[in-house]
Amino acid sequence: MTSSRSFLRVALAGAVASGAVLLATLPADASKAARTVPVRLLSLNDFHGNLEPPTGSSGRMVDEHGHTVDAGGAAYVATHMKALTDGNTIAVAQGDLIGATPLISAAYHDEPSIEFLDKLGLKVAAVGNHEFDEGYAELRRIMDGGCHPVDGCSPAGPWKGAKFDYVGANVLFKNPHEKTDALAALGGSKSPEVKKVLADWGVPALPPVSVKWMNGVPIGFIGLVTKTTPNIVGSEGIKDLKFVDEVKAANVASKLLKLVGVKAQVVLVHEGDQVNAGQSPDACAAVPGAGNRIATQVDAEIDMVLSGHSHQAYLCQVKDPAGNDRLYSQGGSFGRVITQIDMRVNVRTRDIDRASVVADNHVVTRTVAADPEISAFVQTWKERVASVANKxxxxxxxxxxxxxxxxxxxxxxxxxxxxxxxxxxxxxxxxxxxxxxxxxxxxxxxxxxxxxxxxxxxxxxxxxxxxxxxxxxxxxxxxxxxxxxxxxxxxxxxxxxxxxxxxxxxxxxxxxxxxxxxxxxxxxxxxxxxxxxxxxxxxxxxxxxxxxxxxxxxxxxxxxxxxxxxxxxxxxxxxxxxxxxxxxxxxxxxxxxxxx
Structure with a gap:
């Protein structure tokens, strides 16, 4: 069974003034527990509100056998996710879940897409550049709830906010006196080490990390968005923000996790690389670029880097700064691929056994039965927007x-x-x-x-x-x-x-x-x-x-x-x-x- 705790609550539960945290919360019979426990991650990236099956080339994908097949659509994503989910699963995402979306989602400021992802069981997602298309204030509304300030409530009623955590460690306020929930999110930790890291770093505009517990061990997720975001979204909505280097931000976030005893660390980054065309989604076809720089340069404490932004599919092993292998992956776009990552975490050290990591990019084919609940959900929103869309x-x-x-x-x-x-x-x-x-x-x-x-x-x-x-x-x-x-x-x-x-x-x-x-x-x-x-x-x-x-x-x-x-x-x-x-x-x- 999974219990979700925000990074701040984890810090509050485990942080002590000495900085020795979380270890005190080990169960009394830890020495008798299995040496490792299984954890499965299922990830999506660049969904872009494609509740209906995408059309044209956006709705096709080369599969593991070299065949081009129809792929994507929320009801099919749900079917595949259910088939891949077991009792050890945490669902995650790498940004651009909303923004640049079809009318069925965009007409209601992407609330339908977020509700779908909640139904899918998503637990944590990095922000992408498109999460800022309508500005930071609108992103916070999506995260926290409330009806749109201009258009009001959607036909579904008052918006309650996303149930999953949005994280972005490299999104800071320009003005250090801006209101922030970063320290509150840290649970008011009294750890001087944590306070010093945050004071030296700046004022986060979003939670930098999220921690999810699985089988008695905490997994820390660090969110990052491409530092080029100010060049590719409207300036007015992000005028109070700065987007700092992804590697530097990841290393600060990794240090924070380590200070609160979280050693199993996963980067969710909205930046990636292009690929050589026509390759299997399981191939390491990525041409080293901005994504590879992040994947190879972030702190060696980080166990894997799951990426997005470039809309490509690849599974690579790269070397971390200590010379050890770590996974670097991406899962296409528009809900056409689900990345499955199986691993084992050492119960005593609470670190990921990297030798146990196995990854697979599953193409979301449409040859399976569409999930009936999600099909009905999509149809409801399709009917709501039909009079506008079909004009x-x-x-x-x-x-x-x-x-x-x-x-x-x-x-x-x-x-x-x-x-x-x-x-x-x-x-x-x-x-x-x-x-x-x-x-x-x-x-x-x-x-x-x-x-x-x-x-x-x-x-x-x-x-x-x-x-x-x-x-x-x-x-x-x-x-x-x-x-x-x-x-x-x-x-x-x-x-x-x-x-x-x-x-x-x-x-x-x-x-x-x-x-x-x-x-x-x-x-x-x-x-x-x-x-x-x-x-x-x-x-x-x-x-x-x-x-x-x-x-x-x-x-x-x-x-x-x-x-x-x-x-x-x-x-x-x-x-x-x-x-x-x-x-x-x-x-x-x-x-x-x-x-x-």
């Missing part, structure tokens, strides 16, 4: 994809830029628009969906899948020189540390050329608006979503903009453009010219 908003003549052309443009990205320019001309006096490619989450398909709206008909739900963030369309004034800097920041090599080309999608009236071989700072040339060359000194009203205007996606030059104007939500601008211009054909991808 026709326009028509298209063919598929409009988010697949990039050689220039980096995509037909759908260009269409969204056109929509945002149209929405921002009146009021914002926009002259051009730019759209970040990462905000275009799916393609629009010509064929009718299962809702039978008809071929070529675009519903609000389909449009929402394309743009699920509820960003605002904004306009700022940039000089021609500042606009050129924004475009230079699309490429690696500059001070913004862009890791790879990230081509902004331009509105139809804005054209320019970039050179593949030119040095950073000299890559962009021949900028024109409505065919007229842009000068360095002219003032240009540039429309973009508030994420970009806030410097997101490593485009800090947007922060130099002046005379900010805010308009409609991006999804509303997109819906209005489709409705006012139907039938819409796929735009050409000829707005950017690529030179050698």
């Amino acid at each position: 026709a908003i326009g028509t298209i003549t063919a598929d409009i994809t988010n697949t990039a052309a050689p220039s980096g443009e995509s037909p759908l990205g260009n269409l969204i830029a056109d929509a945002q320019l149209a929405a921002a001309r009146t009021g914002g006096n926009a002259q051009i628009a730019l759209m970040n490619p990462g905000g275009v989450r799916a393609s629009l398909t010509y064929a009718s969906s299962p809702a039978n709206e008809g071929d070529g008909v675009v519903t609000y739900g389909e449009a929402f899948v394309v743009q699920p963030f509820n960003n605002l369309v904004q306009v700022v004034t940039l000089t021609g020189a500042q606009l050129k800097t924004v475009l230079e920041q699309q490429f690696p090599g500059g001070p913004n540390n862009q890791a790879f080309p990230k081509i902004l999608q331009p509105s139809a009236n804005f054209t320019y050329t970039y050179s593949r071989s030119a040095a950073w700072g000299s890559k962009v040339s021949d900028m024109k608006i409505d065919g007229v060359p842009v000068t360095d000194t002219q003032a240009i009203r540039v429309s973009a979503n508030n994420f970009l205007v806030g410097g997101g996606d490593a485009f800090p030059a947007f922060l130099d903009g002046t005379d900010l104007w805010s308009g409609p939500l991006d999804i509303d601008a997109f819906a209005a453009h489709l409705g006012g211009n139907s039938p819409v054909a796929p735009p050409a991808t000829d707005r950017i010219t690529v030179a050698p």
Whole structure:
């Protein structure tokens, strides 16, 4: 039987002034107990609110035999989880459980997804960057309960908060005087060692760890989110937070756990690596990158690193700083893979026997029976949102994809830029628009969906899948020189540390050329608006979503903009453009010219 205790309660129960903690709570017959006890972890990452089975490539997965199979969907996740769960199981997750979600979840601020995860038996999860999409205050509401401050209660009634623990050791308040529940969560521990570590570290904005008891031994979970979070979420909602280096934070959290006697330590980190395509989910196909850095550099006391963020599946053994093996894994995304980890924990030392660790990535196939309770749960929310989701908003003549052309443009990205320019001309006096490619989450398909709206008909739900963030369309004034800097920041090599080309999608009236071989700072040339060359000194009203205007996606030059104007939500601008211009054909991808 599992008993769950927060890190703070564990500290309170076991901490003493001398720092010798938890060992005093060993049962009297510990010497007669089995030398090791079994513990099983079942983990998910990057669920992104996919209560219904995801479609297209997002709903397929290469299995252990090299076959591509349909995978994912909450009712199937539940069936597989129940089959894999035994009396020794703790369910965990590595972030992005919510945010960038389908309308069935997003329409109610992802409360349905959190309720599903509670039903699944989730016990602890790291925060991901998308947990901050609506800001820190909204994340705390999701954690603690209460109805949405603007939209009120959902049809299910007052929100009671997540039953599982969200943890994030590297999320700190910028202002050390901010209100925090960190010390309260530590149970008011009087341990001077614990107090000193926290005082030296800073003020956590979230609980840094969670401890779960299984078979008489405590397992400590350290939560981490990618330190790049400020570059990939809206700035306003996290303005009071700082996201520090993952390795440094993990090592502080590991020290805290060790001080309260928790030696079995697991990192849940929302950062990961890419893989060589087409590999088995059980292969170590990860190409070493940001995730591998964390997995190899965090303190040797940490026994395993379970990752997320990159939406890949892999099982690797890496070396810790002491030269010992430890597990480094990830389980795909969208509920398509469950990672099972079996291990044994020494009852006397309370540490994980790493030689006993066995991991397996299970593909969540749809060939099993869907869980009836979860099927009914999903259907209830589907019916609640149907009147909005199935409303026709326009028509298209063919598929409009988010697949990039050689220039980096995509037909759908260009269409969204056109929509945002149209929405921002009146009021914002926009002259051009730019759209970040990462905000275009799916393609629009010509064929009718299962809702039978008809071929070529675009519903609000389909449009929402394309743009699920509820960003605002904004306009700022940039000089021609500042606009050129924004475009230079699309490429690696500059001070913004862009890791790879990230081509902004331009509105139809804005054209320019970039050179593949030119040095950073000299890559962009021949900028024109409505065919007229842009000068360095002219003032240009540039429309973009508030994420970009806030410097997101490593485009800090947007922060130099002046005379900010805010308009409609991006999804509303997109819906209005489709409705006012139907039938819409796929735009050409000829707005950017690529030179050698």
